Amino acid sequence: MELSLLSLFMLGVVALTQTRAGSHSMRYFHTAMSRPELGDSQFITVGYVDDQQFVRFDSSSESQRMEPRAAWMDKMDEEEPNYWEEQTQIYRKNAQIYRRNLETLRGYYNQSQGGLHTIQRMIGCEVSAEGSLRKGFYQFAYDGHDYIALHTETLSWTAADTGAENTKRKWEPEKSIAESYKAYLEKECTHWLKKYLVMGKDVLLRTDPPSARVTRHRGPDGEVSLRCRAHGFYPAEISLMWLRDGEEQLQDTEFIETRPGGDGTFQKWAAVAMAPGQEDRYSCRVQHEALAQPLSLRWEPEASSLWVIVGVTAGVLVLVTAVVAGAVILRRRNSGGKGGAYVPAADKDSAQGSDVSLTATGEAPGALELEGG
Structure with missing residues (x-):
């Protein structure tokens, strides 16, 4: 893969500055961490439009709700009355899926019970100043190392190591999995990015000189x-x-x-x-x-x-x-163990239990179990 997900998660906002002026991006970063001392795991999601964090979910928080992280997102109650409740339910379910995926990947790499492990996912899109899609991103990491990524042009999966080959063997024959994510990146992701840019235009489209x-x-x-x-x-x-x-x-x-x-x-x-x-x-x-x-x-x-x-x-x-x-300058810019991640499962039973459709509120098609084929 061209860019390590470890770098993306370690650098956070800074990693989102690598796009050309005039373009805009929306990205979601998902992280699941095992907590052996508690016998549980923690799941965190943060969403960014350009350099600005706008939503956050933390399964260990008292409310366990998706929450706004930008003032302009307060308008969402008027724009989409069910937005926050839908997002909350989606990510509570995803937290359970990621917990199971941590166990799956521990098995892939013959890791003993206990120990700190992480699954990370980055998904998002970048559009030009004119609003057309420039690129989409769909990548995973396990314990800080690349695991698997979707190549949207060929609808193929790039596995980083033998552990990730288990997931690739499961997903690649099921073309509908890659197709659904490609469709999300090309349509839903760009649609919601444009919507957020309008809602937060006073912040997101401003330019401050150095x-x-x-x-x-x-x-x-x-x-x-x-x-x-x-x-x-x-x-x-x-x-x-x-x-x-x-x-x-x-x-x-x-x-x-x-x-x-x-x-x-x-x-x-x-x-x-x-x-x-x-x-x-x-x-x-x-x-x-x-x-x-x-x-x-x-x-x-x-x-x-x-x-x-x-x-x-x-x-x-x-x-x-x-x-x-007589015009405002529009701005833009873009992004231990072995690889692992959560992703859509192809088997009928797991899809029934964990295929959570997120397209209604701007996220990707559902989080599915990470089982090998």
């Missing part, structure tokens, strides 16, 4: 580095590039991944090392969709107010652009 500055740092051995830091921007996709004498400088450059700022915006920095006295040869270029043009920043020893000046300037540039163009 404030940025360059600082100088000296290491214990006298080495010098310049750090270019941007913060307060939305959406999360941004480019920071160091240039030396106008040429892109990748060597001796250190980047950190874009990170949530804690207030609904994001932050990022890039640092470059150099010999002392060379600082004036370097500039940092900052590109973001909320900027009318890239920012070019240099280290200025006495410019203590640069942070504020750059932020104000960026805001003015965006305002001027909006007035001249």
Whole structure:
């Protein structure tokens, strides 16, 4: 598989920033964890539209209900009166299915009773600025390793190891399983993503320009580095590039991944090392969709107010652009043990007991038992 689900779940929101500007995504992350000390398991689901978490379910919570995680989801009672009750019932059932799937996968990998194990699933879609489907995602992991994924073009399953082959042998002959998920990704997922974008447009379609500055740092051995830091921007996709004498400088450059700022915006920095006295040869270029043009920043020893000046300037540039163009810039962006996951079962008995249709409220076709064929 191209991207490890472990990375997706560890990075959370950050993993959702890898899409092109103008596109939008909706993804659900499901995690089931065994709790041997309690003789039980915990099941958690979080849903994201772009970088914003909008729903959450936790089987260990007092209410065991699907709950809103974005203010704009409070409108859902008016849009879909039965939404929250339907989602709650769906995920309570899924929690039971995942509990059984943990036992199934423990058997696949000859793991002894007890021990901490996890099943993870990521499902979702990404649409272009025009609203057409760009790609769909349907992947599973077990104990932090890839397990199995759906290839929507060929309606085939990619198994990561011999354990996952058990599931592949069960699902692949039953073409209706892959077909139902493909149909969900192409129709239901995109439909609900567009609906959520309309409901949360004030948050999801906004653009906040970055404030940025360059600082100088000296290491214990006298080495010098310049750090270019941007913060307060939305959406999360941004480019920071160091240039030396106008040429892109990748060597001796250190980047950190874009990170949530804690207030609904994001932050990022890039640092470059150099010999002392060379600082004036370097500039940092900052590109973001909320900027009318890239920012070019240099280290200025006495410019203590640069942070504020750059932020104000960026805001003015965006305002001027909006007035001249008469349009709002739309935003976007995308995402131990062996592999394992929960998925649709093909046998008649298990399908009868656990095929929960979720398409009415934007989730995928039902969670089925993970049994080998």
